[in-house]
Amino acid sequence: MSTAELDEPREATPNRRSALLGGLAAGAAALASACAPGAPAESAAAGARPARLRTAPTTAAPTTAVPTTAVPPTGSVASLPAWPATWATPGVWHVAKRLTFGPTPAVLAQIGALGATAWIDSQLNHLSIADPAVADATSFYEWSRGSAAQITARGQEWRVVVDLPLSTALRAVISERQLFERTVGFWWDHLNVDVNNDAARNHCPTYDSDVIRTHALGKFSDLLAAAAKSGAMLNYLDQSTSRADRGRVPNENYARELMELHTVGVNGGYSEADVVAVSYLFSGWTLTDKW
Known part of the structure; x- marks a missing residue:
């Protein structure tokens, strides 16, 4: 396929933005449906057999008429803009x-x-782009921001699982900082933390704001270090409880993910012995307190 073919405008097809809008609309429709009053209960007495309505079948008389196609009058159909x-x-x-x-x-x-x-x-240079619509639209999603301690104090921590993905999708649709939002999505996939994980969930809003969004267009080394220090990543991959003192064997989850997914890659040439060695290097790397 030539470059010209790639660049040539074509008929509108569903894209990421319309898919996200559809997802947001579907969520709203599902919520409205769940809140709608139910159908009235049937009034038939218990045990009563419903009456059967029978109608005589009818046979349509054959016709030889030729169907006609309506033709709009000249000038009645508006042409598409150039x-x-x-x-x-x-x-x-x-x-x-x-x-x-x-x-x-x-x-x-x-x-x-x-x-x-x-x-x-x-x-x-995304910070130079004014984006007031995002701040207004995402202010509704209270559990998409705040520290783990603040979210815990608020209660209803499960709302992080709802608010954070919805606010992220809304940003993707309406933000003027489109390249930044695409990059944020890329780094969330690469340095992934599951918001449904109980241990990591309350830390995910600050993981989004202080790790991914702060370093999305910066140096990868800074982003990697910030992720390694975040409560979301440390709890998600069990690093916060990994110890090697008193004969304990450290947890290898973070060490393995760091090498296999975050940095050198599964075919990067490291060995199982390297994973074990890295897990010992990170043993004791934890949080000062739960939050």
């Missing part, structure tokens, strides 16, 4: 699909006006 020329500029469509959660008229217009390189440079 596709802006800048959207067909080489690279515009390609950049929008690869570096955002889905092309929109606004995003395509921005890239077309600035050019791909200048638009990417502006997105990399």
Whole structure:
């Protein structure tokens, strides 16, 4: 496939942004359905057999009429607006699909006006991009932010499992910092912590804000170190309880994930002995207290 084919605008197809919007809408619809009043109970007396309604079958008379197709009068159908020329500029469509959660008229217009390189440079300087809609929209999701201690004091910790993913999806859909949000999603996948994990759950909001979002566009070494010090990662991979003193054998979970998934990779040349050695190096690496 040629570059021209990749960059050529095409008919609208579902993208990440529309999928996220659909997921948010489905969640709202499910909630509304669950809260709707139930159907009225049947009034038939107990034991009564329902009456059967029988109707005589009818046979439609054959017809020889030729079906007609309605033709709209000339000029009654509005034509679609012309596709802006800048959207067909080489690279515009390609950049929008690869570096955002889905092309929109606004995003395509921005890239077309600035050019791909200048638009990417502006997105990399994400803190300079005003994003007031995100702050307003995500303020509803109270359990998507705050320290583990604050969340524990609030109670209803299970709401982290709901609020954090929903606020993340909302950011992906409406944020002006599209490249930043795509990068946040990438690092969440790479340095993954399951928000459903009981030990890690209350630490996930600060993992999102202080680890992933703070270092998403920075140095990988800084991000890796921050993840290694976070309560979410330490609890999720059992590192917070790993000890090697008094003859204990340290837990290898974090050491294995660090080498296999976070850094060198499964085919990176390390051995089982290396995993054991790293687990001993990290033994005692824990939290000063539960929170």
